[in-house]
Amino acid sequence: MKRFSIGYRTLKTAIGATISIGLAEYFGLDFFTSAGILTILSIQTTKKQSLHEVYTRLLASIIGMIMAFLFFEGVGYHPIVLGCMILLYLPILVMLNIIPAFVSSVVIILHIFHTGDFTIALLKNELSLMLIGFGTGLALNIYMPDIKHRLEQYLIRIEELYTAIFVEIEKYLRNGDTSWDGKELLEAVEVLNQAKSLAFQDVENHLTRRENLYYMYFDIREQQFEIIERVLPKITDLPVIVEQAELVADFLADMSQNINSAGNTANKYREKLEVVKAEFAKLPLPTTHENFLAMASLYQFIEEMDLYLAIKKDFKGISPSRKHFKKKSNAEN
Structure with missing residues (x-):
């Protein structure tokens, strides 16, 4: 009831x-x-x-x-x-x-x-x-309650969930940790749906304003989530943990701690991916079939992460008050 x-x-x-x-x-x-x-x-x-x-x-x-x-x-x-x-x-x-x-x-x-x-x-x-x-x-109906605070709560929660997801991927790449139950993925779907619905309601409550940064933000995060869902199996099914996995893990460790909406540094992290690719090229070629499959999956993961960042490269960012939330880094990806 x-x-x-x-x-x-x-x-x-x-x-x-x-x-x-x-x-x-x-x-x-x-x-x-x-x-x-x-x-x-x-x-x-x-x-x-x-x-x-x-x-x-x-x-x-x-x-x-x-x-x-x-x-x-x-x-x-x-x-x-x-x-x-x-x-x-x-x-x-x-x-x-x-x-x-x-x-x-x-x-x-x-x-x-x-x-x-x-x-x-x-x-x-x-x-x-x-x-x-x-x-x-x-x-x-002229009066509609201010829902900005609720939108900010959803925004913060999405960032927390994305951080947690990337941290878990990083842990797996470093030591093969498979204890993650994936609950953040399920919650992210629910939060994104609720957030977009609320943001659309905010759009409908402004008769002359057609653009809503919160709706655009959650839509971008939803597109990024589709990429996360697509690449997870490629990472979690690695036949072996190869040396290149450490490079990807380092990149994810950096990116996971800099998920924020106040600015936009997508191009910065795309440049870092290019550095990771260059480091890949310097490492020895795979000597076994399993190593080759693992390297191929990691490289594909990098390409998908480049797309993940590209989706958001033109977004101008949101600067919520965050008065009631713990502040994170000023960077964003």
Whole structure:
């Protein structure tokens, strides 16, 4: 059973319904409780979603009122006429890709059907309900809680996990340690998914800003993680630990302690990889088939790490506050 909690969206929904119903009743509108329904439907998790919902529901309601006038006034206020109207109305909403707006628009349509007389007064009443209902929802959705602190927490955790993963690879290359259970890999997948979802929510809450550095950062880390998953089997299945493994281990030891988002030193570490390649060339050629396979795997690992770094070479970096976190090195890879 989940823990009982009241989130900000729940709180806004309750407050919004109360305000809109109170306003509709204060202005003496018929069906005033429907204003609360319209408010509840317009409160979404992000500002962009809320604007989109209000737009689509307003459009659907206007189309619904026009069709209600044509059908009810032209044919009659009868359940069969209502059914025929909905039979045509739904495909129109599907065609316009606004089918989620059906529920709120039906509220307005049923008001007209219940009244049995499409008058100017009724039209003003329904438009007023929409103004109060949708307007209250939009007004409340102007406020969205600051999620930067949570994004920073995810950022720090990703860096910690990547550091731990590279340290484990380094340990294996130095002494063949196979005690690692790989739990950091599973957690990294979960953290990346949650982080990207939260960062996208932040994008949706800024109506004019299209770029989000946190989303870009987590997307880059996700691409890098795909490389990590791809190269791990090549390293962990080495038939023997050859002399070249120490060179790769030294590189990973350096890189693992310099994973950070405050700057960008990808090119610096790509240059270090070139040095590792040069050192490879100076070492004796393999004398056995197993040694040859091990050297080939290590060299392929180096090439993949070059790609790992290249993915991030153009990223300008993030400078989070990190007030509540332990500081690491100012370098980044």
